[in-house]
Amino acid sequence: MTEPGAPPLFRTRITELFGIRHPILAGGLMWLSDAPYVAAVVNAGGMGFITSRSSATLPEFEAQLARCRALTDGRSFGVNLSTSRHTTVPLMTYLAAALDHGVRFFETAGRAPADDLIAAIRNAGGVVIHKVPLLRHAMTAERLGVDAVALVGMECGGHPGANTDMPAMLGGAIAAGRLRIPYAIGGGIGTGRQLLAALALGADAAVIGTRFLAAAEVTAHDAYKQRVVAAGEDDNLVAFAGNTPMGGAWRVMANGTAREIRRRQAEGLDGFDAYADLLKGTLSRDACYRDGDTESGMLSMGAAACFIDRVEPMAAIIETIIAEAAACRARLDRLMPEMAAAIA
Ligand SMILES: Cc1cc2nc3c(=O)[nH]c(=O)nc-3n(C[C@H](O)[C@H](O)[C@H](O)COP(=O)(O)O)c2cc1C
Numbered sequence: 001m002t003e004p005g006a007p008p009l010f011r012t013r014i015t016e017l018f019g020i021r022h023p024i025l026a027g028g029l030m031w032l033s034d035a036p037y038v039a040a041v042v043n044a045g046g047m048g049f050i051t052s053r054s055s056a057t058l059p060e061f062e063a064q065l066a067r068c069r070a071l072t073d074g075r076s077f078g079v080n081l082s083t084s085r086h087t088t089v090p091l092m093t094y095l096a097a098a099l100d101h102g103v104r105f106f107e108t109a110g111r112a113p114a115d116d117l118i119a120a121i122r123n124a125g126g127v128v129i130h131k132v133p134l135l136r137h138a139m140t141a142e143r144l145g146v147d148a149v150a151l152v153g154m155e156c157g158g159h160p161g162a163n164t165d166m167p168a169m170l171g172g173a174i175a176a177g178r179l180r181i182p183y184a185i186g187g188g189i190g191t192g193r194q195l196l197a198a199l200a201l202g203a204d205a206a207v208i209g210t211r212f213l214a215a216a217e218v219t220a221h222d223a224y225k226q227r228v229v230a231a232g233e234d235d236n237l238v239a240f241a242g243n244t245p246m247g248g249a250w251r252v253m254a255n256g257t258a259r260e261i262r263r264r265q266a267e268g269l270d271g272f273d274a275y276a277d278l279l280k281g282t283l284s285r286d287a288c289y290r291d292g293d294t295e296s297g298m299l300s301m302g303a304a305a306c307f308i309d310r311v312e313p314m315a316a317i318i319e320t321i322i323a324e325a326a327a328c329r330a331r332l333d334r335l336m337p338e339m340a341a342a343i344a
Contacts, residue, residue, distance in 0.1 A: 008045075009326055013182035014204035017127055017148060018105055019076060021045030022322055023195070023205035025150065025184050027131065028080025028107055030054055030158075030300065031285045032218055035064045038078070039071030040217035040314035049080035049107040052094040053087060061094055065101040079103050083117070084110030091117070099124045107131055107150070112140050129184070131207070133163035135175055142181050150207045151175055153187030154249070157210040157236070157302030160187070161248040164241055169197065176202025190307030192324025196332075210304040211321075215314040222311075223292030224299075227253070231305035237262065239298065251302050256295035257283065 008021045015023050024046035026033065033051050041048030050068060055061035068077050079098045081091055087110065095117065098106070106121055109131040121128045122145075130141040131150040138149040153168025154160045163171075172185035185198050186207025195206045212218070214225040237254045239261045252258045257278050264274060272279075284297025333340040 009322055010199065012199065012204040014148060014184060017182060018047045018078075020047050022318060023184075023199065024318060024321065025049075025107070025129070025186075025205050025207045026212055027150065027152075027158075027186060027207045027209045028109065029209055029213075030281065031289055032213070032220060033080065034219055035067035035071060036217045036219060037212075037215070037314075039068050040215060041212070041318075042072045042075050042077045044315040044318040046318055047076075047078055047105060049078040049105070051080045051082075052098070053080075053082045053089055055089070058093060058097060061089075062097055062101065065098060065103065069101065076105060077103065078105035078107055080107045080109065081117075082110050083108050083113055092120070095120055099126065105129075108146075112137065112144055113146060115144070118145050131186075133159070133161040134166070135171055135178060138175065138179060138183065142179055146181070148182040148184070148204070149179065150184040150186055151203075152207060153185070155251070155302055156187035157213075157251055157304070158300035159248065159250055160238075164238075164249055169201065172198060172203050173201045188302055188304050190304035190321075192321045192326070193328045195321055196325045196328045208304075209300070210302040211307055212314065212317060213301065213305065214308050214311045215317055216311055217314050220289040221292030224288055224294055225311050227294040228301065228305050229308050229310060231301065231308070233303040233306040235305065236301050236303055240265070250298065251300065253294070253299040253301040253305075255297075255299060257297055258299075261298075 010023050012023045022045040026041040026048040028049040028051040030051055031054050038048035038050050050064050052061055104126040106128045113130055127147045129148040129150055130146045132138045133152050138151050141149050151171050153171055154163045154166055168185045168187035175183055182204040184205035184207045185203045189206045189208055190211035198206045214228045235254050236251055237258055239250045239258055241249050261278055284299055287293045287296035
């Protein structure tokens with residue numbers, strides 16, 4: 001474990017951009033990245049993003065912002081804005097509310113952020129990181145003027161979208177030669193070994209979702225967290241693989257709802273209406289996260305669940321990841337004795 005007060009282990013373009021201690025971004029989580037979750041990440045030295053889409057009304061969203069501000073003791077935190085065409089909340093209104101509450105860090109995901117969105121964030125002195133599943137989308141976002149991009153691989157929990165072929169480590173290595181702005185990579189990352197590998201291949205941070213799902217500060221039923229703890233690398237599946245009218249791939253816990261989706265797909269059912277009863281976001285929010293029925297709802301989750309072996313505070317998870325990265329770095333030094341001696 002790193003000593004309290006010790007200098008940070010890593011300094012990257014993303015730790016500088018967000019003013020954070022560790023190169024760890026906790027990507028927005030529908031229903032789950034609320035004020036306590038985001039505050040826990042921020043207080044542990046990473047950056048977290050409140051999902052604006054999880055608040056059905058503006059007052060609810062503003063209450064989350066106020067609560068997070070109180071819990072973070074003046075530290076900066078972020079907001080996730082969905083630029084998807086399916087988003088039902090008014091994006092610019094929610095952005096204005098976040099800016100009014102002093103939020104300056106934004107993770108956008110969905111379609112390329114529009115000029116007026118980037119301008120509104122920039123004019124307020126804010127920073128925007130746009131999350132994409134494909135490198136060509138990252139390059140478009142760079143051209144549009146975002147500050148950084150997060151590139152997620154096909155293995156990510158949630159929506160790898162049109163990315164059904166490109167894993168994070170490969171996409172991230174290719175990105176090093178194509179992007180000029182800072183970038184994070186995500187998808188399947190749950191250990192310090194992977195964090196170090198991400199930094200080694202050129203990325204400035206890791207985006208993590210699944211590995212944090214059983215954190216003590218996640219507002220969800222204990223039965224859900226225990227199911228995540230028990231999950232191995234094979235306990236997820238991709239629904240709607242490929243470019244479907246449903247908006248592309250979605251990696252979720254392999255539960256009753258996900259298997260029923262697969263069954264209907266195998267029957268050739270097409271179009272939103274054929275799946276609407278299973279896709280209701282409130283099914284995951286109410287039946288599973290609130291009431292603990294883990295067979296119900298599309299529960300975004302990736303293979304990194306296999307790295308979780310208990311419910312514990314976010315600070316302990318992040319400390320473990322950073323300590324692992326340090327141990328991994330020491331291992332590399334041992335594998336390269338002559339170089340380590342030359343550097344020393
Ligand atoms: C439960 C869950 C919900 C998610 N919801 C969102 C979301 O609302 N918006 C978003 O941009 N990304 C969402 N994601 C994706 C994460 O922000 C992140 O990109 C992803 O989890 C990284 O891959 P990993 O899960 O393998 O770590 C979600 C992921 C999970 C696991």
